[in-house]
Amino acid sequence: MQIRRQAPVSLRTRKRPDMPAPIPSTQVFIPDSAPFTELQRAWLNGFIAGILGAERAQAGSGAAVTLPATLAPAAGEGDVPWHDPTLPLTERMAMAAGRPLPQRLMAAMGQLDCGQCGYQCDSYATAIATGAETDLGKCVPGGRTTAKALKLLVVERAAGVPAEVHAPAVARTVERGYGREAPVQARLVSATPLCAGDAEKDARHVVLDIAGTDLRYAPGDSLGIWPQNNPDEVELLLAILKAKGSEAVTLADGGVISARDALTRECSLREPSQALYALLEAEATDAVDRARLAKLAADDAQAEALGVHDVLDALIEFSSARPRIGDFVAALGRMQPRLYSIASSQRKHPSEVHLTVSVLRYEHNERAYQGAGSSFLGLHLAPRRPVSLFVQRAHAFALPADPSAAVIMIGPGTGIAPFRAFLQERDVAGASGRNWLFFGNQRRAHDFLYREELEELASRRVLTRMDLAFSRDQTSKVYVQHRMLEAAPELWRWLANGALVYVCGDAKRMAGDVDLALRQVAIAEGGMDTAAARRYLAELAKAGRYQRDVY
Ligand SMILES: Cc1cc2nc3c(=O)[nH]c(=O)nc-3n(C[C@H](O)[C@H](O)[C@H](O)COP(=O)(O)OP(=O)(O)OC[C@H]3O[C@@H](n4cnc5c(N)ncnc54)[C@H](O)[C@@H]3O)c2cc1C
Numbered sequence: 001m002q003i004r005r006q007a008p009v010s011l012r013t014r015k016r017p018d019m020p021a022p023i024p025s026t027q028v029f030i031p032d033s034a035p036f037t038e039l040q041r042a043w044l045n046g047f048i049a050g051i052l053g054a055e056r057a058q059a060g061s062g063a064a065v066t067l068p069a070t071l072a073p074a075a076g077e078g079d080v081p082w083h084d085p086t087l088p089l090t091e092r093m094a095m096a097a098g099r100p101l102p103q104r105l106m107a108a109m110g111q112l113d114c115g116q117c118g119y120q121c122d123s124y125a126t127a128i129a130t131g132a133e134t135d136l137g138k139c140v141p142g143g144r145t146t147a148k149a150l151k152l153l154v155v156e157r158a159a160g161v162p163a164e165v166h167a168p169a170v171a172r173t174v175e176r177g178y179g180r181e182a183p184v185q186a187r188l189v190s191a192t193p194l195c196a197g198d199a200e201k202d203a204r205h206v207v208l209d210i211a212g213t214d215l216r217y218a219p220g221d222s223l224g225i226w227p228q229n230n231p232d233e234v235e236l237l238l239a240i241l242k243a244k245g246s247e248a249v250t251l252a253d254g255g256v257i258s259a260r261d262a263l264t265r266e267c268s269l270r271e272p273s274q275a276l277y278a279l280l281e282a283e284a285t286d287a288v289d290r291a292r293l294a295k296l297a298a299d300d301a302q303a304e305a306l307g308v309h310d311v312l313d314a315l316i317e318f319s320s321a322r323p324r325i326g327d328f329v330a331a332l333g334r335m336q337p338r339l340y341s342i343a344s345s346q347r348k349h350p351s352e353v354h355l356t357v358s359v360l361r362y363e364h365n366e367r368a369y370q371g372a373g374s375s376f377l378g379l380h381l382a383p384r385r386p387v388s389l390f391v392q393r394a395h396a397f398a399l400p401a402d403p404s405a406a407v408i409m410i411g412p413g414t415g416i417a418p419f420r421a422f423l424q425e426r427d428v429a430g431a432s433g434r435n436w437l438f439f440g441n442q443r444r445a446h447d448f449l450y451r452e453e454l455e456e457l458a459s460r461r462v463l464t465r466m467d468l469a470f471s472r473d474q475t476s477k478v479y480v481q482h483r484m485l486e487a488a489p490e491l492w493r494w495l496a497n498g499a500l501v502y503v504c505g506d507a508k509r510m511a512g513d514v515d516l517a518l519r520q521v522a523i524a525e526g527g528m529d530t531a532a533a534r535r536y537l538a539e540l541a542k543a544g545r546y547q548r549d550v551y
């Protein structure tokens with residue numbers, strides 16, 4: 001079902017109500033949400049203001065400073081209509097066209113405000129616009145398309161703004177265990193299959209031991225994982241390059257480690273960087289390889305057409321290019337952390353974190369690929385082995401403070417994860433509020449994740465109601481939104497009585513379709529027209545009663 005997307009609802013972007021109001025954007029360059037200390041933010045603001053000749057900003061006159069269009073900060077949440085992960089990048093970029101550079105940079109981000117990059121979408125954009133951040137590959141949800149769009153926009157910045165404007169990188173302070181820069185070490189307990197043997201999907205229940213880390217998490221938070229690449233792939237790359245793996249290599253930050261450790265932990269082995277193509281071009285002994293690599297180094301848009309999907313493909317395709325291992329490592333992109341919604345309540349599991357991880361496997365150009373993070377957790381990490389992780393606190397995805405409030409949870413596939421945490425928390429706390437779950441997956445016999453637990457919670461009435469949509473158990477697709485529409489009168493009664501609605505899982509299709517279904521319920525049961533239904537949902541979101549954690 002294709003729908004026209006509407007303005008975003010609470011997508012982890014709205015700050016907790018107790019947070020201070022944002023500083024007016026006309027007087028600051030680095031927003032409150034940027035991951036700097038107050039001192040660093042003040043310094044950066046002063047630095048940029050000074051460079052731009054905006055002395056009045058520092059004189060404390062309170063007078064508004066007019067920024068050059070290219071450096072004005074990203075606007076507040078209400079003024080960023082592209083801040084919706086269900087919109088395709090081209091549509092988001094079109095919406096931001098003609099806006100100041102930070103806003104166009106922001107429109108290129110994944111729009112999840114997931115914090116994986118160490119920023120929010122707007123503060124990452126502002127940091128790039130000011131030059132405080134030079135790594136354009138940190139937006140994991142946006143992937144390669146985001147990185148490319150950012151690169152094009154940064155070229156524009158370089159053309160329009162004097163180089164001195166680029167602020168130096170500032171060291172950030174992050175509480176240990178609560179950000180990508182400050183992970184703690186935990187250990188894998190187990191990664192148990194959740195789907196039956198012949199299922200098409202491979203979801204794993206991952207249990208991590210966090211005893212001794214002092215980590216605290218709340219239902220709704222996510223866990224950031226620093227993955228390690230598939231050891232077989234690392235050995236294959238070393239063999240192709242005739243390297244031992246023990247060679248000392250220098251990383252971008254100046255650190256010196258072994259080539260094997262660098263390829264395992266520090267480098268991304270997914271899309272080849274343009275720097276890698278340039279290195280291979282310089283090393284290629286075959287003229288045809290050199291010519292093709294020169295094209296890719298200038299513009300890698302044709303990489304897929306040449307069968308180059310990841311780094312290993314590049315070495316296979318261009319067999320005459322065999323750089324030294326140190327140069328090879330230096331030309332690779334940096335590993336990025338992956339986020340997973342936490343699937344446990346710490347009240348029930350004080351020294352563990354549980355995740356629901358869908359192991360990404362796909363075939364492409366007759367080769368099998370695995371996702372780095374999901375296969376690390378689900379397949380390659382052995383029990384008791386260490387893993388670097390951090391808690392990514394949710395901005396606006398949390399159980400209501402009132403234990404008697406009713407909650408409606410819509411979470412197909414791995415979207416069930418935070419709702420397992422919600423249910424455990426409410427069960428342990430003895431919360432009196434009613435709990436309604438909509439869950440869907442491909443087949444009941446194979447993909448009914450946490451079936452026994454959910455049925456047990458339902459038998460004790462902790463789970464008041466559970467509606468299931470197994471999409472491939474019949475000839476036509478049945479999704480969670482179909483179950484919502486079937487239950488529209490009851491759903492409307494719950495909403496009218498103050499229930500909160502939570503949605504988790506796929507951002508691209510499911511979240512928009514569920515949003516549409518909610519509007520249809522408001523129209524059918526609340527007697528609203530389309531515009532009123534939109535306003536109703538927007539108000540619900542504003543009141544914190546419609547929260548989404550989608551990816
Ligand atoms: C806030 C948040 C919460 C999340 N919670 C969960 C969760 O609870 N459970 C969960 O499983 N995931 C969750 N995710 C997603 C998770 O972070 C990872 O994105 C996911 O595990 C895939 O990462 P990976 O490292 O395995 O794959 P990667 O190595 O990052 O590979 C992904 C890339 O592979 C490519 N690709 C994928 N499929 C194909 C294909 N068919 N053909 C060609 N190329 C393809 C695409 O380029 C894609 O970007 C969450 C994400 C966010 C932001």
Ligand SMILES: NC(=O)c1ccc[n+]([C@@H]2O[C@H](COP(=O)([O-])OP(=O)(O)OC[C@H]3O[C@@H](n4cnc5c(N)ncnc54)[C@H](OP(=O)(O)O)[C@@H]3O)[C@@H](O)[C@H]2O)c1
Pocket residue numbers: 001201358360371412413414415440441442469470471472477479480481505506507508509510511513514551
């Ligand atoms: N970045 C990544 O590479 C990556 C990796 C893993 C997961 N994810 C994200 O996580 C999401 C969850 O993955 P998952 O494997 O657990 O489940 P999923 O792919 O979301 O599938 C769960 C259920 O939702 C159904 N569904 C498909 N389209 C829908 C729609 N428009 N509305 C409602 N339901 C719909 C599916 O049905 P059918 O399949 O039968 O259509 C299936 O029954 C993914 O969709 C993806 O966004 C991303």
